[in-house]
Amino acid sequence: MIQFQYVKPSKPKAAIDTVAKDQSAVFIAGGTNLVDLMKRGVMNPEKLVDINKLPLRKIERENGNVRIGALALNGAVAEDKLVLEKHPLLAQALNAGASAQLRNMATVGGNMMQRVRCPYFYDTAMPCNKREPGTGCGALEGYNRMHAIFGHSDKCIAVNPSDMNVALVALDAVVLVSGPKGDRKIPFAEFHRLPGDTPQIHTNLQQGELIMAVDVPENPYTKNVNYLKVRDRNSYAFALVSVAAALDLDGSTIKSARLAMGGVAHKPWRLNEAEQFLAGKPATEATFRQAAQLAMRGAKAFEHNKFKLTLGPNTIVQALKNASGVA
Amino acid sequence: MSSDKFPEKKLPEEENGPQHSDARRTFLKQSSLLTALALAPSAAIKAAELKFEEKVAAVFEQVKVTLGINGKKHKLSIEPRATLLDLLREQMHLTGTKKGCDYGQCGACTVHVDGQRVLSCLTLAAMVDGKEVTTIEGLANGDKLHPMQEAFIKHDGFQCGYCTPGQIMSAVACVREGHADSDEEIREYMSGNICRCGAYPNIVNAIKEVKNGGQRV
Numbered sequence: 001m002i003q004f005q006y007v008k009p010s011k012p013k014a015a016i017d018t019v020a021k022d023q024s025a026v027f028i029a030g031g032t033n034l035v036d037l038m039k040r041g042v043m044n045p046e047k048l049v050d051i052n053k054l055p056l057r058k059i060e061r062e063n064g065n066v067r068i069g070a071l072a073l074n075g076a077v078a079e080d081k082l083v084l085e086k087h088p089l090l091a092q093a094l095n096a097g098a099s100a101q102l103r104n105m106a107t108v109g110g111n112m113m114q115r116v117r118c119p120y121f122y123d124t125a126m127p128c129n130k131r132e133p134g135t136g137c138g139a140l141e142g143y144n145r146m147h148a149i150f151g152h153s154d155k156c157i158a159v160n161p162s163d164m165n166v167a168l169v170a171l172d173a174v175v176l177v178s179g180p181k182g183d184r185k186i187p188f189a190e191f192h193r194l195p196g197d198t199p200q201i202h203t204n205l206q207q208g209e210l211i212m213a214v215d216v217p218e219n220p221y222t223k224n225v226n227y228l229k230v231r232d233r234n235s236y237a238f239a240l241v242s243v244a245a246a247l248d249l250d251g252s253t254i255k256s257a258r259l260a261m262g263g264v265a266h267k268p269w270r271l272n273e274a275e276q277f278l279a280g281k282p283a284t285e286a287t288f289r290q291a292a293q294l295a296m297r298g299a300k301a302f303e304h305n306k307f308k309l310t311l312g313p314n315t316i317v318q319a320l321k322n323a324s325g326v327a
Numbered sequence: 328m329s330s331d332k333f334p335e336k337k338l339p340e341e342e343n344g345p346q347h348s349d350a351r352r353t354f355l356k357q358s359s360l361l362t363a364l365a366l367a368p369s370a371a372i373k374a375a376e377l378k379f380e381e382k383v384a385a386v387f388e389q390v391k392v393t394l395g396i397n398g399k400k401h402k403l404s405i406e407p408r409a410t411l412l413d414l415l416r417e418q419m420h421l422t423g424t425k426k427g428c429d430y431g432q433c434g435a436c437t438v439h440v441d442g443q444r445v446l447s448c449l450t451l452a453a454m455v456d457g458k459e460v461t462t463i464e465g466l467a468n469g470d471k472l473h474p475m476q477e478a479f480i481k482h483d484g485f486q487c488g489y490c491t492p493g494q495i496m497s498a499v500a501c502v503r504e505g506h507a508d509s510d511e512e513i514r515e516y517m518s519g520n521i522c523r524c525g526a527y528p529n530i531v532n533a534i535k536e537v538k539n540g541g542q543r544v
Contacts, residue, residue: 006390006407006453028451035410035449036430048407050454075443099519100506101434101497104443105450235518 001038008050012178012210018049020180020208027051027210029071030105032098033114041124042115042131056109056212059083065174065215070109074164075100077108087216089246089258092227093167099236109211112165112175112191115202116158116266117238118147129155130199137199145304146238149312150265156199157302159263160192161238166262167227169270170244173216179209188214192267199266221246221258226322229262230315239263241311243319247283254278254287259295259320264312271295274316283324285317292316392456396421397465405452412436412447415462423463423492427521434520437493438462444500446519463492466499474542475499478533486524494520498534499544507538 009015019025025047028034037043056071059080066086068077077083078094098106120126120138127135139147139157147157165188173188192203205211224247231237242262248255257278259271274295281287292313301309321327389404396419405414412429415421415438427435429448436448439461466473475498478484485491497520501507506516513531522530537544 001408003388004407005388006451008453008456028454031451031454032431032446032449035451038408039430048451052454099434100501100504100516101437101444101446101519102431102449105445235515 002041002044002046004038004045005047006050007047008053010053012051012054012056012212015049015051015054016178016180016208016210018047019210022047023207025049029107029110030073031110032102032106033110037115037122040122042122051210062215064218067176068108068214068216070211070213071107073104074098074106074108074111075103078103086218086222087167087171088223089171089221089225089227089244090164090167090216092225093163093242093244096227096229096239096242097163108164108214111162112168112211112214113203114162117161118158119143121158130158130195130202133198133200140302143304144302146240146263147302147305148265149299149301149305149308150261150269151194152266152300153195153197153199155197156195156266158195158199159265160267161263162268163227163229163239163242163262165192165268166242166244166260168214168216169268170246170258170260171216171219171221172258173214175211176213176215177205177209178212179206181206183212185215188268189270195266219246219258220248220256224249224323224325226319228315228319228322230311241308241315243315245316245319245323247278247320247323249283249324252283254281254283254324257291257320259291259316261295261312261316264299264308271316273297278320283320283326285321285326288317288320288326289313291320390453390456392453394455394457395459397461398459403452407451407453409452410448411438411440411450411452411455411460414452415447415460421462421464425489425492427490427493432521433490433493434497435490435493437496437520439496439500442503444497461496463496466495473499474537474540474544475502475533478536478540479530482529482533482536483526484530484533485522485526490520490522490524494522494530498530498537501534502538502544507534510535 024045026045028048028050056069058069059072060067066082074094078091084091118139120128121130126138129137137156148159169188175186175191177184177186226245229239229242231239239262244260246258257275259275261269274291277291277294295316296313299309390407391404393402412426415424424438424447425435427433431446431449436446437444438447440455441458475495479495497517501516507513510531513534
């Protein structure tokens with residue numbers, strides 16, 4: 001790890017100004033991803049701005065939303081009474097991520113900012129357009145078992161590794177951001193990016209912008225929800241495919257649905273078409289299967305991840321069955 | 328007969344051990360000093376070319392921290408890039424906490440910070456300022472082992488022992504958090520601690536015994 005300067009401001013403005021002014025400065029919260037990347041030389045910031053003194057840890061009701069502070073710990077959010085009552089899907093997704101130790105360190109804002117886990121991004125001896133634009137994508141013709149089937153480009157086929165993000169995009173969360181030019185709100189679906197020609201740009205945040213909180217709006221998805229994560233071992237592994245499913249049921253009829261996938265794209269992948277299809281239909285396996293087929297339209301796999309074309313729809317069907325209680 | 332084959336050898340004097348490992352650590356420290364110089368940011372090197380004293384100040388900028396370790400308060404001066412794991416092992420000589428992968432994938436470095444289990448390898452020591460750290464060395468009460476340590480011995484919860492300090496710190500937290508109600512729950516909440524010897528069934532049994540024994544952990 002290279003040497004760096006370490007500062008710990010106590011006001012958001014001071015933190016924002018420091019990073020806004022200095023291209024080589026970054027925020028650090030839990031550090032579970034950043035410290036890892038710095039040890040490997042993938043990220044080499046010359047200044048770390050520790051934001052842990054900022055008052056951003058609260059989880060509270062705010063105008064019908066549940067407002068989760070950017071520094072709330074993943075473990076604390078997953079066990080928070082308000083979150084469990086209003087947004088159990090988010091709690092399930094958080095508990096499916098990482099380990100108990102990491103959830104005690106990782107913050108909500110940091111989870112949103114975590115980088116891809118593509119081995120070509122992590123290995124500084126390999127080509128990677130995200131780490132070093134113009135060097136090529138090692139995964140495209142390489143070992144691409146964990147990689148994307150939606151929204152990829154010939155510049156990058158890595159996936160967003162977060163579980164939390166999948167639940168938050170399904171629940172129409174909104175990101176509250178503060179920056180050198182003031183405050184703004186970013187719909188969760190527009191926070192992360194597809195790689196396109198600029199995979200080195202990770203999110204739509206501007207230099208110096210700081211995540212302050214995430215708002216999860218009131219919704220009817222308090223009961224029939226399921227976050228289903230399929231991985232190489234039963235716990236403590238990144239998703240091959242994951243599905244966040246939320247249903248509002250009237251008897252056995254689906255009033256409305258929310259559906260998103262993880263492990264399949266460079267951003268948490270919302271399945272709008274499948275959601276619209278499910279509305280008004282009976283909650284049966286046949287309906288779920290049709291929705292899953294719709295969801296998979298446009299999927300394109302690579303040499304080693306073709307199994308995701310089958311695993312994907314099967315996981316959608318199973319998550320919907322789990323959520324609805326249909327055997 | 329066995330005494331012929333395996334003559335009772337006197338173990339080396341207690342004080343020899345630390346001396347040996349200290350020599351090794353000194354060497355490691357010196358070599359990492361050179362690495363530090365090699366990896367210093369270019370800005371610091373540029374500043375250094377102007378004035379030698381500034382070089383030392385800039386390259387080895389120190390952060391002052393005050394933290395509790397196993398109940399004792401320490402005022403320390405550390406490099407910002409030092410992890411809590413390296414601080415504990417290299418500076419405090421508390422080598423019970425193990426460096427396994429050093430990338431947050433194995434759990435061998437698990438310690439408690441303000442009562443919560445965390446990975447010390449991904450924790451910058453500068454960020455623990457003002458907090459209380461508990462390591463495996465701080466678990467026993469004098470000569471009396473912690474119930475979880477007793478249970479790991481009783482149930483053979485280890486073979487090589489390298490992951491054990493992390494397993495035990497994690498296990499104590501697992502019971503305190505209330506996540507030890509079934510085998511399944513224990514396995515899920517202990518999944519951040521990898522054991523290459525595969526002592527998992529015995530680890531689960533040890534945790535269950537402590538949980539069901541109702542002792543204060």
